[in-house]
Amino acid sequence: MSRPRSRRLTVLATVSACLASAAVPALAGHDPNHREVTVAAVAGEGVRQFFVYEQAADTDLSRLSFDGNSEQPFRVVVRDTDRSLSGGFEVSASLTNLYFKNTDGTYDLGSVIPSRNLSLAFSPTNPLEATGVELPLVPQVAVTGQLLDCTDPGVQDLLGIEVPLLGGVLGTLTDYLNSLTGAQGLLCDALSGGLAIDTVISDTGSLPLPVDVDGLTDLAGLAGLADLPVGLLGGQDSGAFLNPAFVGPIAPDAPVGAAAATSKRVMSGTPNITDTLLSSVTSTLESTVGADLLGATGLISIDELLAGLADQNLDLVTGLTSLGGDTAGVTSLLSGLTAAPGLGLVAELVQIDSLSLSTVSGDYVARPVLTANTVAARPGTYEGTMTIDFFDGVE
Amino acid sequence: MPDLSAAARRLVRPALVCVALLLLLPAAPAGAAGTGGLEVTPNPPVVDGKQSTNFRVEVPGSGERSVSFTVRNITGEQRSARLYAAEVTRSNGNLQLGTPGSSPFAALPDRTVTLEPGEMQTSSFTVRAGKLPDGEVMAAVVLEVRNGSVVQRASTLIYVDDGPPVPLPLLLAAMAAALLLIPLGALAVGARRRARSAEKPLPTEQGSRAVEHAGSH
Numbered sequence: 001m002s003r004p005r006s007r008r009l010t011v012l013a014t015v016s017a018c019l020a021s022a023a024v025p026a027l028a029g030h031d032p033n034h035r036e037v038t039v040a041a042v043a044g045e046g047v048r049q050f051f052v053y054e055q056a057a058d059t060d061l062s063r064l065s066f067d068g069n070s071e072q073p074f075r076v077v078v079r080d081t082d083r084s085l086s087g088g089f090e091v092s093a094s095l096t097n098l099y100f101k102n103t104d105g106t107y108d109l110g111s112v113i114p115s116r117n118l119s120l121a122f123s124p125t126n127p128l129e130a131t132g133v134e135l136p137l138v139p140q141v142a143v144t145g146q147l148l149d150c151t152d153p154g155v156q157d158l159l160g161i162e163v164p165l166l167g168g169v170l171g172t173l174t175d176y177l178n179s180l181t182g183a184q185g186l187l188c189d190a191l192s193g194g195l196a197i198d199t200v201i202s203d204t205g206s207l208p209l210p211v212d213v214d215g216l217t218d219l220a221g222l223a224g225l226a227d228l229p230v231g232l233l234g235g236q237d238s239g240a241f242l243n244p245a246f247v248g249p250i251a252p253d254a255p256v257g258a259a260a261a262t263s264k265r266v267m268s269g270t271p272n273i274t275d276t277l278l279s280s281v282t283s284t285l286e287s288t289v290g291a292d293l294l295g296a297t298g299l300i301s302i303d304e305l306l307a308g309l310a311d312q313n314l315d316l317v318t319g320l321t322s323l324g325g326d327t328a329g330v331t332s333l334l335s336g337l338t339a340a341p342g343l344g345l346v347a348e349l350v351q352i353d354s355l356s357l358s359t360v361s362g363d364y365v366a367r368p369v370l371t372a373n374t375v376a377a378r379p380g381t382y383e384g385t386m387t388i389d390f391f392d393g394v395e
Numbered sequence: 396m397p398d399l400s401a402a403a404r405r406l407v408r409p410a411l412v413c414v415a416l417l418l419l420l421p422a423a424p425a426g427a428a429g430t431g432g433l434e435v436t437p438n439p440p441v442v443d444g445k446q447s448t449n450f451r452v453e454v455p456g457s458g459e460r461s462v463s464f465t466v467r468n469i470t471g472e473q474r475s476a477r478l479y480a481a482e483v484t485r486s487n488g489n490l491q492l493g494t495p496g497s498s499p500f501a502a503l504p505d506r507t508v509t510l511e512p513g514e515m516q517t518s519s520f521t522v523r524a525g526k527l528p529d530g531e532v533m534a535a536v537v538l539e540v541r542n543g544s545v546v547q548r549a550s551t552l553i554y555v556d557d558g559p560p561v562p563l564p565l566l567l568a569a570m571a572a573a574l575l576l577i578p579l580g581a582l583a584v585g586a587r588r589r590a591r592s593a594e595k596p597l598p599t600e601q602g603s604r605a606v607e608h609a610g611s612h
Contacts, residue, residue: 060542261491387545391552
């Protein structure tokens, strides 16, 4: 073998190995008894953005302006859009001292309201919310069963087979079936001896989980926000900002020996695929799609079912298609097959597992309230800087 | 492909199938995070089939190494933010961000990044060599946006780990190989010299006589 050929071979082998290794994780874990027919991408560009908004509107908070109760309420929003279910987040707040603002716009760094005179609190009734949480799903329908052979009277009825008289003598059904040609013969050949069907058909869809705005979820069986796909944890820190931060344009440099700024946790979330969540999602999906899993209004169309069956036995599907003549005929036939108890196919929704969930969308909202305590200070305007820190990718 | 061997031809089809399979695989979502309409995405966005939502870097044995990421404007208007790296520590259970440039291991020049709608910009920070202290060592790539009296800082965490130690047997094998190279090198040099001397032309008979003649005088 010449050198260029061997080099080409090496390159090809390397490419093949790399590609194969890249593909293995996607193929691993498949049950050999199940064949997925349609798998579609449901993930897009995943984004997690965070916002600091005014209390009532989606407007960036830019001023610390206290009302008659010396309070400044605001909202912190972490927004997931098709975000992968990996990596948690934390949000915390810190505050500088407030410095007296002179009439010429400069600041008197000697006249301050210390940060310890300001504190953070959270609404006791509504400290955290999750709104618009959605999980894109790839629901799967498992079609299983044992189709009996054509000698079964039930199958005969469904297929419209009438046993004719052969030469004036009642012939055996087998004789008749053997005489058949074309679609029915093909179908009965496929059915003879029975045909085990065990197929899983996937469909692409996005299941919006109805999560209400008051911190309680509508998902059956979920205890609260901690059970969400991105579980919102408690542990919000109330209390005073004992040590000031030194950031921003007024007093950015910390004096020598200054203690670390007091940091108050506002919110945190962590990916959280629990059995409780999976059961709840499955129940929600079942109630959403109802019992009609197959058919024009069901989760899986007849075409998808036929494609799924074709994956196992082409002859059967050819027979069914030819016999039905059109989609309506096949639908009717399959409806009969699936409806006949003990005779036909059984369609069931596959339990949602962690592999079915890949991304999530939704808003996670905290409603802190910054409060200024009464303090003896020189009358005038004081300004400072509040910093909201958002950390992503927390493990 | 007439010049390919049978073995090569056997490999071509599986390789093409692999390419087709990869094209059919679902696109993995990125794990981007940010604020003010800008976001940071680690590169590559997917590692071992999982989306990268943070950076996990190893400190090099010496020098520094570069770690790439992408900054993107996901809005329909021009956006700007301050971009830098800083140390991250835990205090009373909460993560705390240090000042720009405070991380001894992750360095990223403090600058303002301005992007047009939908624009992406590839950037990188450097990981410096050094001895890691005990415990968790973290830093972050930070996007900072100021709105009046409120500063929003979105930090994509960098987890800093020790590089893998060189196994002792491997080290010994490398030293033995280096020692072996010395005599092998000497042998090679000797052989080359002998080959060169053998290639030199022998003195001619006339030349030899001339030498002898000169010597007799």
